[in-house]
Amino acid sequence: MSRDSIIDRFLASSEKYSSKPAAWANHDGVWKYINWSNYAQKCRLFAGGLIAREVDPTSHVAILGANSPQWVIADIGAMMGQCIPTGIYATNSPSEVAYIVNHCDAAVLVVENRAQWEKFDAVRDELSSVKAVVMIKDSERVDDALVVSFDDFLESGRAHLDAVNARIDAIKIDDVATLIYTSGTTSNPKGVMLTHDNLAFTTGAAVKVVGGLLGEDCMVSYLPLSHIAEQMFTIHLAATFGYPVWYCHDIAKLRDTIAVARPTVFFGVPRVWEKFKAALENRMSEATGGKAKMLHWARAIGVEAGYERFANENLSGSLRFKYSMADRLVFKKIKAALGFDRLRIGLSSAAPIGPEVLEFFLSLDMPILEIYGQSEGSGPTTANRPRAGQARLGSVGLPLPDVQVKIAEDGEVLAKGRNIFKGYYKDEAATADALVDGWLHSGDLGQFDKDGFLTIIGRKKEIIITAGGKNIAPAKIEAMLKKIDGIGQSVLIGDGKKYLTALLTLDAERAPALALERGWPSELDALVMDEGFKKYLAEEIETVNASLARVSSVKKWTVLAQDFSIEGDELTPSLKVKRRVIDTKYAEQIAAMYAEAALAE
Structure with a gap:
C-alpha cells in the first residue's frame, strides 16, 4: 500500500x-x-x-x-x-x-x-x-x-x-x-x-x-x-x-x-515549566552550607556545558570532567527526584517562554528546546534540534525540513508546505485571509538572525498602539516582568493610552517562600498590601524600565493576589492568557491606573 x-x-x-x-x-x-x-x-x-x-x-x-x-x-x-x-x-x-x-x-x-x-x-x-x-x-x-x-x-x-x-x-x-x-x-x-x-x-x-x-x-x-x-x-x-x-x-x-x-520526552507549555521552576527554586533555597555551594557550582557547570553542547558535539576535556562530577553529585539526584532521570528531550511551545526559565533548566542539565507553530500548520513550523549547531536558546529554531518560512514586509511570519491546513470548516472568508497563494499568514511577528533561527516578537493583533501613535509589542516586556521573583503572570495595558501599565499576579508557589525569606507576610492577600513588598516590586520594575525605551516603560501596575487560571476564564485550556477577558474582568483596576492622568488633563 x-x-x-x-x-x-x-x-x-x-x-x-x-x-x-x-x-x-x-x-x-x-x-x-x-x-x-x-x-x-x-x-x-x-x-x-x-x-x-x-x-x-x-x-x-x-x-x-x-x-x-x-x-x-x-x-x-x-x-x-x-x-x-x-x-x-x-x-x-x-x-x-x-x-x-x-x-x-x-x-x-x-x-x-x-x-x-x-x-x-x-x-x-x-x-x-x-x-x-x-x-x-x-x-x-x-x-x-x-x-x-x-x-x-x-x-x-x-x-x-x-x-x-x-x-x-x-x-x-x-x-x-x-x-x-x-x-x-x-x-x-x-x-x-x-x-x-x-x-x-x-x-x-x-x-x-x-x-x-x-x-x-x-x-x-x-x-x-x-x-x-x-x-x-x-x-x-x-x-x-x-x-x-x-x-x-x-x-x-x-x-x-x-x-x-x-x-524520555516531555512537552510542556511555558506555564508548566515556570511552575516546575518555582517549585525547584523553593526546594533549592533550603540548601545551606556545603550543599548550597555544591549546588551553585554544579549549576554553573550545567550552564557552561549546555551552551557548549549547543555549539559542539562533545565537551572539552576539563569541562567534560567537571560535568561528570556535577552530574554524579547533583544533576542525577535532582532529575531522579522529579521523575526526569530518563529524560532525553524537553520541549516547549504554544506561548513565549522566558530565557531565564530556559537557562534555569539548562543549569540542571535539562535543556528545553523551543518549538513554534499553530493548529493551521499541523503543530510545528520551526524547531530547535537536539544537535550541535541546530539549537539556539531564546529562538524558536529553524524551519522544519521541506517547510518554507519567510517574513512579510510588515514582519508577519508566513509558512508554506505539506503541513499547512486545508482551510477553516465552513468559513471560506477566514480561509482566504489565512491562506494566500499557498502561504499561511500566521498572525505572528518574527525575525530571523544571520544563521536562520527564528524569534517570535509578538502577535499582530496584540500590538499596543499608544495615544502617541507608538507601536509596542507586549510579549517582550511581559516576559521581563514575569522574571521578577514571586510574580506569576503579567499583562501589559496601554492601547490608546498615554502610557503603559501592567496587571501582575503572584505565583502561588514562589511568592510565599519569597515572603518568608524577606520577612513579609506570606498570605497572598496580605503580601500585595505589604509596604516592604511594594518597595521591592517598585525597584524591580524600575530595573526593567531601565532597559527599555522611555515609551515602553511601565508607569503603573496593579498586583492581583490570585494567579490567572482556566477556572477563572483568564487562561485558555492550553494556558494562554485571554487578553480581552482580562481587560473586561479587571476593568476597574485598569481604570484606576489611568484615573489620575485623566483628572490632570
Missing part, C-alpha cells in the same frame, strides 16, 4: 508491538496498561459502533473529556470509520459545547462522565445532529435513550468489522483526518481542517527534528487532547513509533504521573 496515513502507521505499530504497553492509565490508584493489539482492536470496534448507527463517512465525532485511552480510541476509531474526530476542551461551557457540536453537525458525542453529559443535556434541544452520546465512565450511568456506555458502543461494532476494513481501505491521503477548533480567545473558535497527509508529513518532519523516537520511549499525556500539540505527541507520533503513553487526567497530578512514568 503506497498510502501512508496515521491509521496505516497505527495498525503497523499494533502488529509490531502487539503485546507491549500502548497506554497506561490510573484506575483507583493502580496503574494498568492496555497492549497495542487490544488498543487497535478497540479502535476497530469503535469504528464498527459508528457503522452500526449508520454514521456516514465524513461525519463528525465530537469528544469531550479529560485525557484518557478512551479519548484516543474514539479519535483513531473515528478516523478508521472515515469520520472526522473533533475534540472539545473539557473546560468548555455548555454554550461553547453547543457551538462546536452544531458547527460541525456532530453525529456522535463522546463524553467522559456525568458532568460533561450535563453540559450536553443543558443545550440538547439545540443539538439535533447527535445520534448517540457515548459515556466513557460506565460507573456514571445516565438513564437516557441517547446514552450508551463506551463498552456497549464497542460491542455493537463487533458485527461490522468487515465494513470497518473496507472504510480503512477507502481512506484517501487528502481526506480531512481531524478537526481542531482554535481556542477562541477573541471570537467563536474556527475549525481547522487537517488532512491525513498534513498529519503524516508533519509527523515525519518532527522525527527528523528530534532525531528519531523508539518504542522504548514514553511520554505523559496531560495537556488538552483538543490541542494539536498534544495530539501530535499522544496520537500521531505514538501511532508512528509505537511508544507507550501515560495518561494524566488531572494536571494537578502531573508531578505524580511523571514520577511513575519517568518520560
Whole structure:
C-alpha cells in the first residue's frame, strides 16, 4: 500500500508491538496498561459502533473529556470509520459545547462522565445532529435513550468489522483526518481542517527534528487532547513509533504521573515549566552550607556545558570532567527526584517562554528546546534540534525540513508546505485571509538572525498602539516582568493610552517562600498590601524600565493576589492568557491606573 496515513502507521505499530504497553492509565490508584493489539482492536470496534448507527463517512465525532485511552480510541476509531474526530476542551461551557457540536453537525458525542453529559443535556434541544452520546465512565450511568456506555458502543461494532476494513481501505491521503477548533480567545473558535497527509508529513518532519523516537520511549499525556500539540505527541507520533503513553487526567497530578512514568520526552507549555521552576527554586533555597555551594557550582557547570553542547558535539576535556562530577553529585539526584532521570528531550511551545526559565533548566542539565507553530500548520513550523549547531536558546529554531518560512514586509511570519491546513470548516472568508497563494499568514511577528533561527516578537493583533501613535509589542516586556521573583503572570495595558501599565499576579508557589525569606507576610492577600513588598516590586520594575525605551516603560501596575487560571476564564485550556477577558474582568483596576492622568488633563 503506497498510502501512508496515521491509521496505516497505527495498525503497523499494533502488529509490531502487539503485546507491549500502548497506554497506561490510573484506575483507583493502580496503574494498568492496555497492549497495542487490544488498543487497535478497540479502535476497530469503535469504528464498527459508528457503522452500526449508520454514521456516514465524513461525519463528525465530537469528544469531550479529560485525557484518557478512551479519548484516543474514539479519535483513531473515528478516523478508521472515515469520520472526522473533533475534540472539545473539557473546560468548555455548555454554550461553547453547543457551538462546536452544531458547527460541525456532530453525529456522535463522546463524553467522559456525568458532568460533561450535563453540559450536553443543558443545550440538547439545540443539538439535533447527535445520534448517540457515548459515556466513557460506565460507573456514571445516565438513564437516557441517547446514552450508551463506551463498552456497549464497542460491542455493537463487533458485527461490522468487515465494513470497518473496507472504510480503512477507502481512506484517501487528502481526506480531512481531524478537526481542531482554535481556542477562541477573541471570537467563536474556527475549525481547522487537517488532512491525513498534513498529519503524516508533519509527523515525519518532527522525527527528523528530534532525531528519531523508539518504542522504548514514553511520554505523559496531560495537556488538552483538543490541542494539536498534544495530539501530535499522544496520537500521531505514538501511532508512528509505537511508544507507550501515560495518561494524566488531572494536571494537578502531573508531578505524580511523571514520577511513575519517568518520560524520555516531555512537552510542556511555558506555564508548566515556570511552575516546575518555582517549585525547584523553593526546594533549592533550603540548601545551606556545603550543599548550597555544591549546588551553585554544579549549576554553573550545567550552564557552561549546555551552551557548549549547543555549539559542539562533545565537551572539552576539563569541562567534560567537571560535568561528570556535577552530574554524579547533583544533576542525577535532582532529575531522579522529579521523575526526569530518563529524560532525553524537553520541549516547549504554544506561548513565549522566558530565557531565564530556559537557562534555569539548562543549569540542571535539562535543556528545553523551543518549538513554534499553530493548529493551521499541523503543530510545528520551526524547531530547535537536539544537535550541535541546530539549537539556539531564546529562538524558536529553524524551519522544519521541506517547510518554507519567510517574513512579510510588515514582519508577519508566513509558512508554506505539506503541513499547512486545508482551510477553516465552513468559513471560506477566514480561509482566504489565512491562506494566500499557498502561504499561511500566521498572525505572528518574527525575525530571523544571520544563521536562520527564528524569534517570535509578538502577535499582530496584540500590538499596543499608544495615544502617541507608538507601536509596542507586549510579549517582550511581559516576559521581563514575569522574571521578577514571586510574580506569576503579567499583562501589559496601554492601547490608546498615554502610557503603559501592567496587571501582575503572584505565583502561588514562589511568592510565599519569597515572603518568608524577606520577612513579609506570606498570605497572598496580605503580601500585595505589604509596604516592604511594594518597595521591592517598585525597584524591580524600575530595573526593567531601565532597559527599555522611555515609551515602553511601565508607569503603573496593579498586583492581583490570585494567579490567572482556566477556572477563572483568564487562561485558555492550553494556558494562554485571554487578553480581552482580562481587560473586561479587571476593568476597574485598569481604570484606576489611568484615573489620575485623566483628572490632570
